Amino acid sequence: MSPDSILLVQRSWGTIVARTDSAARMFYARLFELDPRTPAMFANADMEEQERKLMQMLALAINSLSILAELSPAIESLGRRHVAYGVTDEQYETVRQALLYMLSQLLGASFDDPMRRAWNEI
Numbered sequence: 001m002s003p004d005s006i007l008l009v010q011r012s013w014g015t016i017v018a019r020t021d022s023a024a025r026m027f028y029a030r031l032f033e034l035d036p037r038t039p040a041m042f043a044n045a046d047m048e049e050q051e052r053k054l055m056q057m058l059a060l061a062i063n064s065l066s067i068l069a070e071l072s073p074a075i076e077s078l079g080r081r082h083v084a085y086g087v088t089d090e091q092y093e094t095v096r097q098a099l100l101y102m103l104s105q106l107l108g109a110s111f112d113d114p115m116r117r118a119w120n121e122i
Ligand code: HEM
Pocket: 038, 041, 042, 044, 045, 046, 050, 053, 054, 057, 058, 078, 081, 082, 085, 087, 088, 091, 092, 093, 095
């Protein structure tokens, strides 16, 4: 990822963080709409807690884009926990779509082509 793309992603993330509750709610609403199998996967989860954890994990990843290699053990262990949750590979694409939807809704006109490309580089 280029330094310019990292900056674009980090700057736009600031806008999302300012509306962290709506961002997380919008993300899960969109995920549940895109993949009807997903609500059942979260049946036992405390959704407020889950929203907080997701936003924290995304913040950690986005703030660390320039040192991503150092994060790989944490990401690998998160990936292993998701295998145990029954998450399939194709569901990561749905999560990606839900995330891009949430960004485009909340960032509005500033989510232009260069910014979309930067987010897609992650
Ligand atoms: C960028 C990709 C993702 C990130 C950053 C992420 C993040 C997280 C985090 C931080 C947790 C809290 C528990 C833990 O740390 O193990 C979690 C739990 C969970 N995630 Fe994800 N996740 C991702 C992708 C997915 C996908 C594709 C699915 C499938 C729909 C999914 C379904 C779940 C489920 C079912 C739980 C457990 C909820 C519970 O019962 O407490 N996640 N996720």
